[in-house]
Amino acid sequence: MEGIMEIKFAGEKILPETIRARDLAELVSKVEESLTAIIVKDNADVNPDDIVIGLVNIEKGSTILTFESSRADLALNAFTVLSDAIATGDYYKIPSNSVKGIKSVYDFIKKGDCVAEFRTQSGSVKPLAFISPQTEIIFPTATQLSGKTVIYGKVIRAGGKTPIIGIELIDNRIIYCDVSESIAKVIARRLYCWVGFSGIAKWNADDYSIESFNIEEIIDYEDMPITKSISKLSLIAGRYFQDDIDVVKIISEMRS
Structure with missing residues (x-):
């Protein structure tokens, strides 16, 4: 499976030459943060600094942002999870930083009066998720x-x-x-x-x-080694470590 992640923005006001560079940079940054948050949440051993999700193409006509990653398998899975959260409206399944990213995308859509389609296969007819200015999005309260x-x-x-x-x-x-x-x-x-x-x-x-x-x-x-820890503990509660003391019984009595 190719590691293609595509967000298509379509609307009369949305063209690559009409989008401010800073707005585009902010949008791309939020998408990367959203995906990275999901990857780190699901893969605790992954260093976030090792994850690069880059913008590799912007198509004219309508603004189509194509992303690829050095960790294509992880990024593609995260993109699918993110798209599913948008499609189902279940934002509780993704990290708070990912929700913030979706909010930024939604703000961009409302400002540009456009729609956004999320795809993992370039040119596919049916997108994984769809957002328009009329889409009712209820973001979760603090969880x-x-x-x-x-x-x-x-x-x-x-x-x-x-x-x-x-x-x-x-x-x-x-x-x-x-x-x-x-x-x-x-x-x-x-x-x-x-x-x-x-x-x-x-x-x-x-x-x-x-x-x-x-x-x-x-x-x-x-x-410190366990033997040294026990030695220090014995100085505090020495009588519990005497040979003629039933340690299990004493601990049971202490707990009750």
């Missing part, structure tokens, strides 16, 4: 919970042109955090180490998975 919390994870990435920290959590999920250069430099020294972070998290209200995390403070965390 996130937010609050201050502490997370622990392994730092698997620190840096980049736009500094990003990648943290692998204990359940193997990976979250990415935008940070300042100064914080990135500090965390880079702990690459591939377990680190604690305090900050503001946003959770998906449906499955309570962390969708974003804003780092406010780095917490000291010492990664």
